[in-house]
Amino acid sequence: MTCPKEDELLAFTDNMMEDHELERITRHLQGCMYCHQQVEVMRYEQEVLKETLMEPALNDDFADMIIAGLQPYEKKRKKIRPWKYALGTAAALILAAGVTLSVSPSFAELLGGIFKSDRVDEGLQLASDTELAEQVDIAVEDQGITLQVEELIVDASRIAFSYKITNKSGKMLDPYLDDNDKKNMITLHNESGKEIELSSWGWSNADDHGVVEFSLHDIEPFMKGFIRMDVTEITGKTGNWRIEIPVDLTAAYAKQLAVKIDKSYEVDGVEIDLDQVKYSTSTTEIFYSTAYTESAKQELLKDIEEKGRQFSKEIATDFIGYHPRIGYRIEDEQGEVKGYYNLFANEELGHPVDLNMIGGYGKWEGEHEEVGKTSMVDTFVPEQEEEHLYFVLDTIYKTKTSDFSVTFNTDKLPYTFEYNGYELTIDSVEREADYSLQKSWKPIRREVTTRVKLSGHAEQQAPELAGWALEDAKGTVYQIFNSGATLDERDAEGRFKREIELISYDLQKVPEELTLHLIAETEAVKLDKEWRVPLFK
Known part of the structure; x- marks a missing residue:
């Protein structure tokens, strides 16, 4: 497992990624406690920044201190042109008139629509040419800003719609809707108005259009309902934009076909239960x-407990994913590969890859450290022509404890060592000062960290180095947070x-x-005898 870089996690936190990238990061976070923690820290710092800037905690004598330090100056009057007053009057008239709602039957498609473009996944592109797609064109205007829903795809596995935001001149504005503090809510409801609880949903920016997608794989089926957009802030302006779709x-x-499989397989201490497959339009x-x-x-668990005694329970369990994972192919009857997940299928790449995969969702039973059963739903681009497909189990991934250690002098770097397909060099050990935000009169907090940087090369299927600890000469052990990357070089x-x-x-x-x-x-174990299961009745 290769961890995303920090800028990717920041983009994920800000919802500024394409759908397939959001799905990739989401899937990674389900198995990487370190990155999950990093995202939580980023979200916390965003919240602290907002609260600190909006409502700083000031000393009681703060006003007196500021007044005492003021220096008089001569204020220069700015010249204001009459047309600016006219703009202000127009804005006041809009506010007095309230919110206007319009539904126009004559919608001009933009280059065939967002869902026909490569800015969305291939499944949505396929669905855009069916009766499941429709042009909606519902708009609401307030504060000189128009929120307009344009296209809608309603499939049995997911619902997706696109919208745009424009000003009075028709200029496209940033479609991002901040959902902090529930300022902007986008929810799905059944016909009786009850909100549907969703395990996952996504947002992306496609050519200055917002695209929202709801996953329906773990909900109680319902036939009719509506999407509610309850928006109170757009590009920093407060207003009231409510739309029901x-x-x-x-x-x-x-159109959906659900096939029960209920097949099980056991290999090398891992049980795989293949439950069902659902064929939908997208x-x-x-x-x-x-x-x-x-x-x-x-x-x-016995080995993990031993590591906990040797170091600490936190070091042995907190940021290490011990749950087993799999890699598999989807084939037709002739053995032609139609898609795959988590396989070393490209000799030119040093990490597992996917083919025709849209995304995935997973959850485990019990607490993380209990290493219980993990339930998964993997989503692929559907085949355009009906044919018999097969699930082929190819690889399993198992995480185990390790006894490898390397001791080095920090003043004699770089230091190179080899281990299990790796040749790594410890390039530097540096003390760094990081700065973060806190809720205080002094919102900037200084934090000292020690960073160990390594580089080198590894064989394609060398095990993933899943967790580390650091020990000084006095025997004091320190918990480590690790990240890394596998490059194509x-x-x-x-x-x-x-x-x-x-x-x-x-x-x-x-x-x-x-x-x-x-x-x-974590080692990748390619099966000598593959498990092939038909995905049809």
């Missing part, structure tokens, strides 16, 4: 679960370039000697 799933459910969804056998789980031996950064928030000074302990690693 009728949805009818009757035709979508009529998606093919595969429902399955993975878990360790009871004996394999107990052995793993290769060395003369065909190995792929790797970059790793290990961060400690507790080690305040760089000592002469340090030891890196590898806590866990």
